[in-house]
Amino acid sequence: MIKNLAQLIEKTGKLASKTAIIFENKKFDYYYLKNNSDKFAQALITLGISKGERVGILLRNCPEFVISLFGVIKAGAIAVPLNFMLTEEELKPIIEEAGIKVIISCRKYFDILQRLRLRIEFFQDIILIDDQQKKGFYSIINKVYPGINLPQLLPDEVAVIIYTSGTTGKPKGVMLSHQNFLANIKSALKVVSFSHRERVICLLPLFHSFALTVCLFLPLYISAPVILISRLGPFRRVFTSMIKHRVTIFVGVPPIFKLIADMKMPWYMKIPVVKKMILPLKICISGAAPLPLEVWHRFERNFGIPLLEGYGLTEASPVVSINPPYRVKPGSVGLPLPGIEVRVVNEDGTFLPPGKEGELIVKGENIMKGYYKKEEETAAVIKDGWLYTGDIARLDEEGYIYILDRKKDLIIVRGLNVYPREIEEVIYYHPKVKEVCVVGVEDKSRGEVPKAFVVVKEGEELTAKELLEFLRLRLARYKIPRYIEFRDELPKSPSGKILRKELKDKI
Structure with a gap:
């Protein structure tokens, strides 16, 4: 029995000589x-x-x-x-x-x-x-x-710390143990029956918990080869690699599935037998960000391959739920994995019945040990063993989860978390900026991108080009606002708080 992550690669007998990873044809x-x-x-x-x-x-x-x-x-x-x-x-x-x-x-x-x-x-x-x-x-x-x-x-020892932004945009180190990861893998395999014959492509970056668990640890657990991809683009190169290495399991984020859904396939790929011979994909899994229903419908219609949407967060190692292959409910993020409990609660923590909206909370062996060196922040999100996700959701009568919104003002760019306040704090450092508010807007290729509403100090002049040059030195590329709109003033509440929702609703 595997009790720690190191044992994932300690195969014996014939398995020791089996291919574990493939990289650039090696x-x-x-x-x-x-x-x-x-x-x-x-x-x-x-x-x-x-x-x-x-x-x-x-x-x-x-x-x-x-x-x-x-x-x-x-x-x-x-x-x-x-x-x-x-x-x-x-x-x-x-x-x-x-x-x-x-x-x-x-x-x-x-x-x-x-x-x-x-x-x-x-x-x-x-x-x-x-x-x-x-x-x-x-x-x-x-x-x-x-x-x-x-x-x-030991199973309960911390194996990995993954840094993810907190509600303030400041990084938090999520401590995950051997047991956290292994419990998540075992639970997932009870829903999606993968075998050692699968071939899993890993094109999501391994610093991301979704890639680490689903694209690396899980395949190694079942002795299935992992095809490592270092860069996503150009995507046709990735597609060629999928065909060459006979990939059966594809794990991605919504913008990738939109890209695939938009691809024009040759006529012969519309013939089921031929398509299966060329590309033997069995299942695709989408996570890390909401999957638009329109993309799901177009993907399944064009390819005829099950696209299963799931839900998770780094603090849960990360998978919480997935649509079972035998009973997909489009628009939902599926059922909780075996061994994982979920509830929807109101502001005072009272469990709500199916159909009612509230905060989603999660319990199970996959829940993190805590945030590194942040006891107060840990206590704020883990209460009586329940992880408070900060996501607004509802459950239906069968237990399927529907994510409705995020309590946090999180922007998800290609599956990566971007927090408005982090960007705002950097913009505020510019000497010509008086006020700023950042919101997420829909983007066809990235899912969401940041948009900044900026008020310039009286008597100053500032261009979008000048501000972008300032930000390129201080922020990762994917965090830089795609759009900048200058305004004379920003809407505020009576207490002086900038009304972020009002700005977003008018986009």
Whole structure:
């Protein structure tokens, strides 16, 4: 029985030589992953990494990410996957709070990390996967480490910390244990019956909890090959890879499924037998953001492949619910996974009956251990074992969940969380800005994008181009407002609070 994440790649017998991951047409078996992650774990211990310490991984999807992840876990340390789209200023508070001493990365991000290393006293080492020097990744794993024993891993120990923005936009480290992930995987497999014969494509970035659990840990659990994709575009290249490697399970976010639904397929792909021969996809899974009904209908009509929408959040490892393949209810996010309880409550925490709207709360073995170094924030969202999601929902008589809105003013860009306040605080730093309010607007390719309403200080002149140049130095690209509208004033309540909803409703 698998009791910790490290055991996902510790296959024996014939399974050891089975392909675990495929990357750029190269195959890597379980023995390769185990052997190299063992050595990397020993190297980290030699570098002074103790059990429970945090190690960062700043990489796109690649075999080295997987080896580093399991190496960190085997060393008894805690892996902190970092969003490679963040700027230097966005990475700094995460590295500082997590107390990260070592980061595995590549030359592309070296300059940013080197500057951060000079600014953060305890940040000591950068290990580059594309550096052949003494402390390069492959130099490290090609060494022998006699006498270095790996520690015992307990199911309830924290394995990974994933940073996600809080309601204020400030990053929060979600602590997830071995047991959290494994419970989520086992529950999901009771609903969607995958086997070792599947081939799962992983094109979502592995710093995202959805990708980490569903696209990496789950396939490894059932010994199914994972096809790693480092970049989403151009999508036809991804599509070619799917055909070549006979992908059967496709996991994505709504903008990707819209892109696929918009694709013009050759006439022969409309013939079921031919289509199955060329592209043997069995199931597609959508998560991380709401899936428009129109996209769902068009996708199923054009491809005839089940598209299952689910719901989750990082704090739940992350999957809470999914539409079962045998009984899909379009517009819903399905039924809670086995072993997971859900309720809808009002403001005072009273359970509401089916059909009534309220906040969705969740309970189960998949619920996080808490936010790292944030006891008050943890206590605010976990009460009596229930995780308060901040999402407004209703349940129908059969228990299907319908997400209606978000209590948080969250904007989801290609499945990534963007908080208006975070953008607003950066814009307020511009010396010519008097007031600002950021809202999310629909976007055909990204799902949602930020729009900023800006009031300029009296006597000043500010152009959208000037403001965008200011923001590019301070925000990740996907967080930068797609639209900027200048106004003489913003609507306010009697108390002076900017009326965000009023601005959004008039778009």
